[in-house]
Amino acid sequence: xxxxxxxxxxxxxxxxxxxxxxxxxxxxxxxxxxxxxxxxxxxxxxxxxxxxxxxxxxxxxxxxxxxxxxxxxxxxxxxxxxxxxxxxxxxxxxxxxxxxxxxxxxxxxxxxxxxxxxxxxxxxxxxxxxxxxxxxxxxxxxxxxxxxxxxxxxxxxxxxxxxxxxxxxxxxxxxxxxxxxxxxxxxxxxxxxxxxxxxxxxxxxxxxxxxxxxxxxxxxxxxxxxxxxxxxxxxxxxxxxxxxxxxxxxxxxxxxxxxxxxxxxxxxxxxxxxxxxxxxxxxxxxxxxxxxxxxxxx
Amino acid sequence: xxxxxxxxxxxxxxxxxxxxxxxxxxxxxxxxxxxxxxxxxxxxxxxxxxxxxxxxxxxxxxxxxxxxxxxxxxxxxxxxxxxxxxxxxxxxxxxxxxxxxxxxxxxxxxxxxxxxxxxxxxxxxxxxxxxxxxxxxxxxxxxxxxxxxxxxxx
Numbered sequence: 001x002x003x004x005x006x007x008x009x010x011x012x013x014x015x016x017x018x019x020x021x022x023x024x025x026x027x028x029x030x031x032x033x034x035x036x037x038x039x040x041x042x043x044x045x046x047x048x049x050x051x052x053x054x055x056x057x058x059x060x061x062x063x064x065x066x067x068x069x070x071x072x073x074x075x076x077x078x079x080x081x082x083x084x085x086x087x088x089x090x091x092x093x094x095x096x097x098x099x100x101x102x103x104x105x106x107x108x109x110x111x112x113x114x115x116x117x118x119x120x121x122x123x124x125x126x127x128x129x130x131x132x133x134x135x136x137x138x139x140x141x142x143x144x145x146x147x148x149x150x151x152x153x154x155x156x157x158x159x160x161x162x163x164x165x166x167x168x169x170x171x172x173x174x175x176x177x178x179x180x181x182x183x184x185x186x187x188x189x190x191x192x193x194x195x196x197x198x199x200x201x202x203x204x205x206x207x208x209x210x211x212x213x214x215x216x217x218x219x220x221x222x223x224x225x226x227x228x229x230x231x232x233x234x235x236x237x238x239x240x241x242x243x244x245x246x247x248x249x250x251x252x253x254x255x256x257x258x259x260x261x262x263x264x265x266x267x268x269x270x271x272x273x274x275x276x277x278x279x280x281x282x283x284x285x286x287x288x289x290x291x292x293x294x295x296x297x298x
Numbered sequence: 299x300x301x302x303x304x305x306x307x308x309x310x311x312x313x314x315x316x317x318x319x320x321x322x323x324x325x326x327x328x329x330x331x332x333x334x335x336x337x338x339x340x341x342x343x344x345x346x347x348x349x350x351x352x353x354x355x356x357x358x359x360x361x362x363x364x365x366x367x368x369x370x371x372x373x374x375x376x377x378x379x380x381x382x383x384x385x386x387x388x389x390x391x392x393x394x395x396x397x398x399x400x401x402x403x404x405x406x407x408x409x410x411x412x413x414x415x416x417x418x419x420x421x422x423x424x425x426x427x428x429x430x431x432x433x434x435x436x437x438x439x440x441x442x443x444x445x446x447x448x449x450x451x452x
Contacts, residue, residue: 230398
């Protein structure tokens with residue numbers, strides 16, 4: 001409610017007379033409605049632009065394609081970072097910056113990696129099939145766990161079923177199909193993206209004692225999850241990444257391209273840090289995530 | 299895979315079924331005529347609150363992007379409450395910035411019943427109601443009076 005606080009007239013002594021009180025209430029309600037309308041309009045305009053110019057999941061491109069964005073940037077760490085990434089990563093895939101980019105990048109990168117493994121032969125195939133069935137089990141079991149936490153089945157069911165259906169369809173999918181599915185506006189992959197938010201929420205709530213100390217301004221994990229995890233379009237901090245990747249037990253490596261100067265390699269982090277090889281590598285730039293493809297993963 | 303529109307319809311049908319089977323005495327909701335995207339809900343004030351014995355009608359309009367976007371909910375029966383304005387607009391976080399697909403019509407109705415009993419007086423839409431809240435006897439009186447006036451208009 002913080003955004004509404006500013007426009008709502010605080011109670012004053014003058015409002016004690018009921019007629020004045022009503023007038024003030026009417027004013028504040030009109031202001032509030034107007035402000036909401038404006039915010040919604042602005043947001044819609046931004047969203048429309050993003051939608052028109054940026055697919056949810058872009059095509060693979062060379063990492064160097066990022067260089068022009070940092071032409072003349074006062075922080076030399078950006079260009080230097082892109083050059084470093086170019087030596088270690090064969091490609092980059094941009095993901096739409098609509099507040100869901102972490103979840104979407106992670107999910108796409110993960111499923112694409114699984115699909116690649118499934119299309120290979122020998123060990124790589126076996127490994128990928130085992131990993132897919134492990135993931136399916138985690139997703140399968142998650143609904144009961146979320147219901148136990150107080151979520152309603154009717155709210156979860158479509159999303160959960162869609163997730164399982166997509167996982168079941170994966171072994172028979174052509175490589176290009178995954179891209180097509182992820183690009184569909186309001187398509188099934190949007191369901192999966194939202195369900196990942198629920199997986200995150202469930203894990204953070206079950207482990208609230210461990211995660212609450214990371215949250216500076218909150219003592220209530222339920223409130224945090226409702227505010228910062230569950231709504232679509234809410235951006236993601238490290239705590240959500242830990243929640244999701246630990247729940248799925250799928251490590252993600254994140255390269256931090258934040259403009260800071262560095263020596264040797266660009267800074268990176270793997271979550272959860274168990275020493276296991278990351279299944280997905282993402283590029284972080286302030287406020288945004290994209291997918292990276294390591295040289296060896298070709 | 300069903301189209302998005304088909305999914306919304308299915309979801310609303312499932313929610314309706316749940317509400318009808320749940321038979322909550324404090325809250326009910328049903329689609330208007332043949333339009334599954336517009337419902338009328340009935341909320342009964344909880345016992346031991348200023349709203350005890352009062353029944354409110356609300357209008358629920360579901361966007362075709364439901365449940366990604368929240369339904370638009372307004373009081374049709376005038377409601378004297380700190381977080382409801384004279385047009386029936388409601389200020390409730392789960393219908394605004396906290397909205398997510400995890401909520402359903404039945405959780406919304408429960409939250410609205412709780413809101414009646416426990417207003418957020420820090421950001422009131424109706425400052426008169428917010429100020430009067432501390433004096434529950436008086437509040438009860440004004441609440442009943444406004445309710446009867448509203449019933450007369452309707």
